[in-house]
Amino acid sequence: MSSTSRLRVAICGAGIGGLTFALALSRYPDIDIDIYESARQLTEVGAGIGIFPRPWKIIKMLGLEADLLKVTETQVADGPVSSFRYRKSDQREGMEFFTLVTQGSLVLFHRADYQQTLLNHLPRRCRTHCSKRLRSYTQRQSGPIELFFEDGTTAFCDVLVGADGLKSSVRASLLSEKARWAQAEGRWKEASEILTHVDPVWCGTNAYRALIPVEKLRAIAPNHRVLSTPGVQYLGKHGYIIAYRISGGKLVNFVAFVSRHHLENTKFNGPWMSTVDPSAFASFFAHWEPDVQALIACTEKPMQWAIHTVRPMQSFISGRVALLGDAAHSMTPHQGSGAGQAIEDAYILATVLGHSNTNRSNVHRALRIYDSIRCPAAYKVMEKCRINGRYFTFELDGFDLDHLPPKQQWDYLQQLGQTWVRNWEWAWTTSVDGTVQEALRQLESRI
Template sequence: MSNPKLTVAIIGGGIGGLSFAVALLKARNDVVIDIYEAGETFSELGAGLNLWPRVLEVLHSFGLEDELYKYAGPPGLYKKMKFMKADQPEGIYWGEAPANMHGIHRADFLKVFVNHTTTGCTSHFSKKLLSYEDAAGRPVTLKFADGTTATCDLLVGADGVKSAVRSNMYSQIADEMEKAGRPSDVVQSMKNCMKPIWAGSIIYRQLIPREVLEKAFPDHVALDNPTFFQGKSKFLITYPISKGRWVNCAAIVARHDQYGSTYEGSWAVRVTNDVLAEEYANWDPAATTLIHLMDSPIRWVMNTVEYLPTYASGRVAILGDAAHAMTTYQAAGAMQAVEVTVTRTFRSRKSLTEGARTASFSRLC
């Protein structure tokens, strides 16, 4: 009689969660995967993503490159990123990236993974996780906001920077330390990992239609080249996406002294251009043109978490923004989720056996 398949629950249907699901499907044929998404469907907020060679290698190894190029355009369409010191009336180009980068819309990138989870995974929507129980000798039990429950052998939290999985994990770690008589400051440091903190930075994002930029600045570098405009505690990163139909713009303003505080107000809201234009006054015309064309950007508050001593506890692990091992200053957060998730999945595949039902997740990852 064959052993029953290992059941894996993934909380969160964003890029991190779905890339992990695809990687696991590629690595194993003896798992059952359930994806629990808080929203009514798979959707990805935001605008553009830049894909560097390592991530393209990962997608190629999965056989996903044709779908990628369908949305983003062929490899020859994209070029190396240029770097400019731009916080002065006449900027200075000082270098370029060593490799070409590929621009794609976040929603299109997510579709590539969604297409490969329709078979092999069961997706559940409007499932917001509240808590879980990881008791010895029993399956991990999941409790959702709608009053339902589910069970699994392994739980993976890919539920964003506000992660309920991380919050529950570190609450339990803190309780265990407190019962063991560990010092109060050590216990508190575990509790500090539960909630996100403000990284002290705000990102303003908007897509500019190619024809709009061409009309305002016909030979603008960003029409064909990814460009990184840099200044003190500020930068503007831009690159074409969707086969060049749009120019993705992300302007970041850092307040380093605010790191670790709590941002009061909405984390994502559409704003007028006034504040943004003032922040980038007297920059190079190539940069200020883009700033003024960002007439109604979305203001994203960049949040992170305290240093995490572990990403796994018992039969539970976290990844992507739930773990948030880096802030996204180089617009590489989603790609880090893909690369790290895939690499560790394949490194661990020989360990993912029947014993995982009772083993520590840290031994598997």
């Protein structure tokens, strides 16, 4: 980018996706970066997060590795690593049946540590504006994009990136814009179809999340598996629990999922996120093995998250506006990959926008390359996550695992483990390098 045509990029949302994008873009000095965040200050709510080897490579390329290693207990390795143990737990005595071996480590953090590390690395020239909730934007064929905030103020940019999460205002504005264009050309059916992607849909699953002090768990269950293993998943019919240590081993990240898959794509009645009493989910797991009871007994003020997704759209872009992360493809958490996909979006988008061939007049082409690569890839991952959600809750084509003879049940569980590995191994057997090369190849051959 020549200095006479400095590109002004506005990022809406300072979550994992927005901040990673800002950091990746800040490597290109000729771009002005403004981050608009609705929250009063930058704090990540919530709990643990796992990053697989594929997005971890990007974290390394962004120079975050050394600092992140200071805030994780994970001993990062490149070779085969036992990442999770799997148990059939919906019975009085649980049964361990599978170990997930990944090629390279699944690195586990507290989200706040990840966000703080990103912020520490962000150069000053990335201007962050808090308490700025975007309401909508307008763009014309040429000229700046105008941003409208809830507080009545406005701002301008050449490119707008919506990293504003599940309930994205940028997505709502972008889809309304596309629907208006379709209506103007008499494509009424298409216009109404476009608008069905504005509101997220419930996937039929609720997650109950809590952070448990390790010492509290140790006090009631000194031999608890979570105290001595990188991570454990306790599986059963219609639900599962995932538990692993974070924050240098001081806390256990606990998430219990209760699924009613037949309610997928319906409307959830009630608040999407709320503090609940542990009894809200304890009864569902009441007949599960003792490890599970110990974890549940340690939860205090768990949060209920009704898991919502974005219905897959045709595209992540419109003119000079692009979506990334959950705003584009909020997915179920059953492969621990939503943030990883946001990180991948961020890196690819920054690579094409920051390239020396990209300037203000041809920026839409860079966005189209981003879209052609990331939109199909992210939705493929979204579907894989959905399928893992079925496997982990023993949703097995109508037959009942508990009615199989023990040997057959064991064999079936082994096969099931192999099946979800095949569905999931893209996260540790594939590399982002090929995708970056493909983006560059397209950019350099087209412009």
